[in-house]
Amino acid sequence: MAQITLVEAVNLALARAMADDPNVVVFGEDVGKDGGVFRATLGLLDKFGPERVLDTPLAENLLAGMAIGMAAEGLRPICEIQFSGFAYSTLDQMLNHAGRMRHRTQGRLSCPMVLRTPCGAGIHPPEHHSESPDAMFAHIPGIRVVYPSSPKRAYGLLLAAIRDPDPVVFLEPTRLYRLFKEDVIDNGEALALDACFTLREGTDITLVTWGAMVYETLQVADELGEQGIVAEVIDVATLKPIDFDTILASVAKTGRCVVVTEAPRHCSIASEIAATLAEQGLLTLLAPVQRVTAPDVVVPLARLEQHYLPGKPQITAAVRRALEFA
Amino acid sequence: MTTAATFQIDHLQFLDAHGKVVAPLPAFANDPAALIPLYQAMVLMRIYDAKAIALQRTGQIGTYASILGKEAVEAGVGAAMEKDDVLFCTYRENGVQIMRGVTMRELLLYWGGDERGSDFAGPRRDFPVCITIASQCLHAVGVAYAIKLRRQPRVAVCMCGDGATSKGDFYEGINAAGTWRLPVVFVVTNNQWAISVPRDAQTAAQTLAQKALAAGFEGVQVDGNDVVAVHHAMREALAKARSGGGPTLIEAVTYRLADHTTADDASRYRPPEEVAAAWKCEPVLRLRNYLSEALAWNKALEEELLRQCNEQVQAAAQAYLDMPPPPVEQMFSHLYATLPAAYAAQRAAILAAAAESTQ
Numbered sequence: 062m063a064q065i066t067l068v069e070a071v072n073l074a075l076a077r078a079m080a081d082d083p084n085v086v087v088f089g090e091d092v093g094k095d096g097g098v099f100r101a102t103l104g105l106l107d108k109f110g111p112e113r114v115l116d117t118p119l120a121e122n123l124l125a126g127m128a129i130g131m132a133a134e135g136l137r138p139i140c141e142i143q144f145s146g147f148a149y150s151t152l153d154q155m156l157n158h159a160g161r162m163r164h165r166t167q168g169r170l171s172c173p174m175v176l177r178t179p180c181g182a183g184i185h186p187p188e189h190h191s192e193s194p195d196a197m198f199a200h201i202p203g204i205r206v207v208y209p210s211s212p213k214r215a216y217g218l219l220l221a222a223i224r225d226p227d228p229v230v231f232l233e234p235t236r237l238y239r240l241f242k243e244d245v246i247d248n249g250e251a252l253a254l255d256a257c258f259t260l261r262e263g264t265d266i267t268l269v270t271w272g273a274m275v276y277e278t279l280q281v282a283d284e285l286g287e288q289g290i291v292a293e294v295i296d297v298a299t300l301k302p303i304d305f306d307t308i309l310a311s312v313a314k315t316g317r318c319v320v321v322t323e324a325p326r327h328c329s330i331a332s333e334i335a336a337t338l339a340e341q342g343l344l345t346l347l348a349p350v351q352r353v354t355a356p357d358v359v360v361p362l363a364r365l366e367q368h369y370l371p372g373k374p375q376i377t378a379a380v381r382r383a384l385e386f387a
Numbered sequence: 388m389t390t391a392a393t394f395q396i397d398h399l400q401f402l403d404a405h406g407k408v409v410a411p412l413p414a415f416a417n418d419p420a421a422l423i424p425l426y427q428a429m430v431l432m433r434i435y436d437a438k439a440i441a442l443q444r445t446g447q448i449g450t451y452a453s454i455l456g457k458e459a460v461e462a463g464v465g466a467a468m469e470k471d472d473v474l475f476c477t478y479r480e481n482g483v484q485i486m487r488g489v490t491m492r493e494l495l496l497y498w499g500g501d502e503r504g505s506d507f508a509g510p511r512r513d514f515p516v517c518i519t520i521a522s523q524c525l526h527a528v529g530v531a532y533a534i535k536l537r538r539q540p541r542v543a544v545c546m547c548g549d550g551a552t553s554k555g556d557f558y559e560g561i562n563a564a565g566t567w568r569l570p571v572v573f574v575v576t577n578n579q580w581a582i583s584v585p586r587d588a589q590t591a592a593q594t595l596a597q598k599a600l601a602a603g604f605e606g607v608q609v610d611g612n613d614v615v616a617v618h619h620a621m622r623e624a625l626a627k628a629r630s631g632g633g634p635t636l637i638e639a640v641t642y643r644l645a646d647h648t649t650a651d652d653a654s655r656y657r658p659p660e661e662v663a664a665a666w667k668c669e670p671v672l673r674l675r676n677y678l679s680e681a682l683a684w685n686k687a688l689e690e691e692l693l694r695q696c697n698e699q700v701q702a703a704a705q706a707y708l709d710m711p712p713p714p715v716e717q718m719f720s721h722l723y724a725t726l727p728a729a730y731a732a733q734r735a736a737i738l739a740a741a742a743e744s745t746q
Contacts, residue, residue: 120563123559126526129525
């Protein structure tokens with residue numbers, strides 16, 4: 062067991078998957094010699110050689126498209142898009158091909174690929190490096206969208222994504238890449254996809270979140286605990302499909318819910334969760350579901366970033382609104 | 388100033404528009420009788436094509452894209468491929484698909500609006516028809532990479548049209564194929580028209596074949612109405628790819644004799660004289676003229692072939708028409724390997740609504 066960061070856990074899972082299955086190939090821009098701009102693929106080239114760890118020409122759409130071809134031929138391709146802002150050009154391939162290959166060939170061909178990309182704001186980068194396209198990918202039928210929030214879950218969920226028989230978009234919270242360490246056992250055990258993780262059990266309110274916002278949400282839950290308010294914290298983890306059973310059961314218990322995301326509000330996954338709670342859990346609710354989201358604006362450059370990202374104050378205020386609703 | 392690079396693109400033609408031999412024939416064509424299977428395939432395609440249009444006009448299939456005029460490209464490519472090669476094709480390559488072993492019933496099923504049409508019983512690894520222009524170029528790169536990684540003697544064959552060569556996917560695909568010297572052959576059917584946009588409004592490049600040179604591999608232009616030229620170029624390109632020589636791009640110059648699809652009216656944008664002139668170069672008559680001149684073909688053989696092809700096409704059409712619509716369940720049955728629990732309720736609702744509407 063070792064204390065490692067989230068990005069090291071990603072690296073560990075990639076190395077484990079490549080060692081276990083010769084069909085696993087890793088490719089993308091700068092993933093070879095450089096080990097990836099975040100070093101997620103560090104050391105893989107030396108261990109597995111240039112045929113399986115491949116620096117590609119600079120063309121994101123190519124990465125998604127060739128992954129589809131490789132997957133149909135029985136490889137287990139994992140492509141890295143350097144930043145989520147560069148992943149938009151892969152939407153065509155993911156939507157028109159990856160998500161429908163199994164369906165349109167009635168199971169004759171399939172697409173077991175993983176598209177990895179760092180995701181989210183908060184590291185003061187240049188333009189286009191802070192995007193949260195989770196809802197865009199989650200709108201695509203036939204794929205999965207997975208978004209871990211800790212080193213342990215990054216390791217276990219990435220292994221699950223690689224072994225999954227269908228395409229997975231694997232979003233990695235850039236802000237958490239090196240924020241904290243956790244004990245991770247490299248035992249090759251995958252965690253379940255399509256399932257929420259209940260990180261704190263509670264009775265007074267349910268806080269639903271995913272990705273980097275799990276970090277602040279847990280801090281808020283701790284602070285609430287000091288005030289005698291016991292919050293249940295759910296990490297959704299798989300954003301498509303969503304394990305609504307866990308969320309509905311939790312809200313049935315607590316009666317109050319705050320959904321926290323760093324993505325812009327309009328058509329966000331927070332909206333989907335709030336709508337489902339209204340549709341299927343209305344009579345269990347004691348207060349309107351509160352959404353904590355980024356505003357519907359362009360992600361600001363570094364100097365205004367801290368005013369854009371929702372944080373502890375916004376989550377705490379939303380919890381107050383939910384708790385004080387009579 | 389020095390010269391950094393120069394280039395030349397060869398144009399290949401063996402049979403002219405009248406079916407006269409204009410260059411020494413390649414070895415496979417030495418015996419005219421060896422070309423008969425290509426001719427038979429082209430005739431079958433033309434009869435299938437006419438039937439598909441008739442089915443569309445009578446409301447029995449949906450929108451259809453005619454292959455009229457490019458039968459030589461289809462036959463020349465299809466006949467050169469090995470069973471284990473992988474085809475990536477557009478909606479205008481049904482002829483190649485027939486030669487690959489996709490049944491005409493399956494093709495009509497697809498055009499008739501049924502996903503089962505892409506569950507080919509024959510070439511199991513061939514990709515389904517690609518509608519989104521040029522996006523298949525990237526799939527071909529992925530498959531070719533897998534083939535190379537496993538050191539298999541197989542080739543990915545990626546077909547697209549002249550319009551597709553304007554797209555980023557095409558450039559990204561050929562660039563990667565050249566970079567990694569992948570076993571892939573790109574066949575660009577230049578039929579002069581991308582719906583209503585003519586070839587010269589598509590690009591300022593003199594040829595489409597030369598785009599391969601920018602990607603670092605050979606590009607060749609062939610007379611796409613001369614099946615000997617297409618087949619020869621294709622055989623060479625496949626042999627090269629199979630032996631580790633990397634990709635080739637073949638530009639097959641032909642003409643789209645039909646509308647873009649049955650939903651199009653080409654008389655809105657192109658002059659009838661141009662179409663009439665193109666008919667004088669069409670591939671089926673050209674080959675028949677050559678074979679007849681070489682005494683390898685005659686009226687009796689032609690009549691027998693037409694009879695057989697009509698019978699085959701008619702049987703396929705009937706088999707398609709006899710197939711009941713897919714179960715409503717099909718929307719969900721292959722969406723994922725296992726339908727996630729989250730979608731069970733949606734599935735149940737659709738099935739219940741469908742059951743109610745058919746009561």
